[in-house]
Amino acid sequence: MIGVKNLKKRFGDNVVLDGVDLTIQQGEVIAIIGPSGTGKSTLLRCIDRLERPEEGELQIGDLQVDLSRASRKDMINIRKRTAMVFQNWNLFHKKTALENVMEGLIVVKKLSKEQARQIAEEQLKNVGLYEWRNHYPRHLSGGQQQRVAIARALAMEPDLLLLDEPTSALDPELVGEVLETILKVAQEGYTMLLVSHEMSFVRKVATRVIFMENGHIIEDGTPGEIFNHPKSDRVRDFVRKIEMFNAPEYVI
């Protein structure tokens, strides 16, 4: 079980998360939707402790941490159990695809180079990039880079996978291959927290959808509930608007 309790984060006077509570069961794929600037990214970043909230507790399995007072060791423990896939993939420029995936295994998990290589090759096969393992990021397309980033995250065997708009920085023709990879990962049983504006994909992949606005969770339900029978007008308007503007250009 993974739990976030009373998460509060502000930037100056701007209250971004206003006491967020969230419980995640193992194997759930939770999509977070909501208007721009409502704190979706900040929520993910606080969970990974890339951002320090003023208040909030995080529980991942037997690990319990007060996020506002996490020690360096706590932070590393949190990050060992979570893995983040970024909007701009953030691969290590000076390392090949394979080295990118091996890095955490060697440095954080202290595996031997040989063991790390085996796992990394396996993960690259899994995202269909084994043939590209010796390429540097700058010689890969955005879609390929994001798939390497997914392989890098999965290689760490996280209890929770955090994905922050993994396709929104991609050219439209590259979105499909990345969504396909994420769908495959979801079906493998990973627990995921996914921020996305790709509504038709969210319908397909999520077991649960959360609508956020102004630092609050407004609605929390199954995709059917949120998309077909939303309780509030805000959610209905948002879903209608975004589905109108975001007609998918890809087919899975």
Place this chain on the structure above:
Amino acid sequence: MEAKDLFDIKMVFSNIPDILRFLPVTMELAVGAMIFSLVFGLLIALIRMKRIRVLSQIAVLFISVIRGTPILVQLYVTYYGIPMFLKYLNIKNGTAYNVNNVPGIIYAFVALAINESAFNAEIIRASLQSVDKGQIEAAHSLGMTYFQVLRRIILPEAIEVALPSLGNSFIGLIKGTSLAFTCAVVEMTAQGRIIAGRNFRYFEVYCSLAIIYWVITIIIERIIKLLEKKMAIPEQIVETGKEGDVA
């Protein structure tokens, strides 16, 4: 005296071996000061970037003073200052360091290393800050400690960025060692002056020195270029197929 005796070009070249006997002194000074300045410069850069209280302010002051005063003055300050400081320690603690036993090269080394550190700290800081923050976050998110991120992700990229500037700085340092005579060190330039003192052929000797420093500079520039090439991400991949993307 005939006109052709004014300038003895043969002597310009015949001086060179005699001067080059002191190349090791020049290089020891330059390489030693460079290594020290890279370590100390990195430390100063990190102190400034992490905004460590008090230390950070001291670092700013240090850089400002060193950059704002001539190296020649710094050499003299070291040359006269360190013995004074040792004498002070002797009086205060009743110790008996022999001030006159400190070899001149130590003073020259200290002054050059400190001067070089101040300049390299700024080069290193700029290069560390040039590394894309996304990668650094990704590394932290994998669970790396700050020093692991620094060593594995930030430095390899920052070094590539800093290399041309550090190379220039090293070339400047080599030329700077020619001022070490102020601390009674005999390196190449001092040796040149000694030769000229014997035969009064100052112009020829300084021509010899110019040629030597110039050639050294060219060699170092070449080495830096080679290193740059070696560090850059290869343009094209040779191993394993480029074709065969599965998606």
